[in-house]
Amino acid sequence: xxxxxxxxxxxxxxxxxxxxxxxxxxxxxxxxxxxxxxxxxxxxxxxxxxxxxxxxxxxxxxxxxxxxxxxxxxxxxxxxxxxxxxxxxxxxxxxxxxxxxxxxxxxxxxxxxxxxxxxxxxxxxxxxxxxxxxxxxxxxxxxxxxxxxxxxxxxxxxxxxxxxxxxxxxxxxxxxxxxxxxxxxxxxxxxxxxxxxxxxxxxxxxxxxxxxxxxxxxxxxxxxxxxxxxxxxxxxxxxxxxxxxxxxxxxxxxxxxxxxxxxxxxxxxxxxxxxxxxxxxxxxxxxxxxx
Ligand code: UTP
Numbered sequence: 510x511x512x513x514x515x516x517x518x519x520x521x522x523x524x525x526x527x528x529x530x531x532x533x534x535x536x537x538x539x540x541x542x543x544x545x546x547x548x549x550x551x552x553x554x555x556x557x558x559x560x561x562x563x564x565x566x567x568x569x570x571x572x573x574x575x576x577x578x579x580x581x582x583x584x585x586x587x588x589x590x591x592x593x594x595x596x597x598x599x600x601x602x603x604x605x606x607x608x609x610x611x612x613x614x615x616x617x618x619x620x621x622x623x624x625x626x627x628x629x630x631x632x633x634x635x636x637x638x639x640x641x642x643x644x645x646x647x648x649x650x651x652x653x654x655x656x657x658x659x660x661x662x663x664x665x666x667x668x669x670x671x672x673x674x675x676x677x678x679x680x681x682x683x684x685x686x687x688x689x690x691x692x693x694x695x696x697x698x699x700x701x702x703x704x705x706x707x708x709x710x711x712x713x714x715x716x717x718x719x720x721x722x723x724x725x726x727x728x729x730x731x732x733x734x735x736x737x738x739x740x741x742x743x744x745x746x747x748x749x750x751x752x753x754x755x756x757x758x759x760x761x762x763x764x765x766x767x768x769x770x771x772x773x774x775x776x777x778x779x780x781x782x783x784x785x786x787x788x789x790x791x792x793x794x795x796x797x798x799x800x
Contacts, residue, residue: 516561518564527766611628640715642764658755668754684698699738
């Protein structure tokens with residue numbers, strides 16, 4: 510049994526970088542391969558031994574709840590039509606984790622979204638947090654890698670990935686001490702210019718957050734964009750020596766913008782034994798007709 514039993518999944522944002530697709534469709538419900546982005550996240554959490562998820566949604570994002578609700582009518586139709594395997598896959602969606610939903614009344618930032626989950630996780634020494642627009646590909650599951658580090662270190666754990674100079678200014682970047690793969694984090698700088706980045710280790714959307722994060726978030730004033738930033742609260746814990754970062758094994762695939770979503774879908778299709786050949790043939794055909 511995992512030492513971290515709950516994952517908080519912030520899904521209350523507006524998804525403005527993916528408009529107009531996300532005008533009515535929650536960004537977290539945009540399909541990646543054959544399932545919504547947020548389902549990939551909950552599958553990773555379940556594979557990491559997490560049994561409970563608190564999903565922070567916003568008014569009008571009811572589709573997320575609908576997706577994870579049992580649907581015996583659909584299952585019966587699939588069984589009758591001779592698709593028991595598909596019926597089983599549908600059944601499994603509602604069994605991934607015990608789900609609870611909290612509403613973030615306004616999109617006041619990622620830190621604020623995490624704070625909205627406080628009453629559901631009070632009394633837990635630490636919770637995991639997973640941003641559903643970062644998909645993980647690899648083994649072991651990324652959250653399980655962070656939970657293992659938490660078991661040894663007993664403090665907040667960040668997921669770190671090495672980034673090139675060109676991409677580093679899109680991320681929060683950690684100032685670190687030690688040789689890794691588990692580093693002590695002394696500071697985090699949000700979206701630095703490449704020349705100001707304290708390292709090439711960028712934060713990806715997975716965390717183990719100890720309960721100290723909630724008092725740090727309550728003390729955090731609105732920062733960049735008028736939002737309550739999770740990074741600001743993590744900085745205050747880092748200043749007290751209460752944060753480590755793990756340079757994890759595996760790959761993060763972003764699906765938060767149209768460009769990254771297209772690239773991630775292409776990568777998934779490319780690797781799929783059935784769909785991959787069709788994609789390669791189509792690309793070849795496109796190249797030939799563009800000549
Ligand atoms: P993002 O910044 O990627 O999502 O936040 P966003 O704000 O929806 O997207 P843009 O920037 O407008 O395009 C990462 C995660 O945090 C959640 C988002 O739903 C997403 O899953 N989030 C963000 C919240 O839950 N509440 C917020 O106030 C902001």
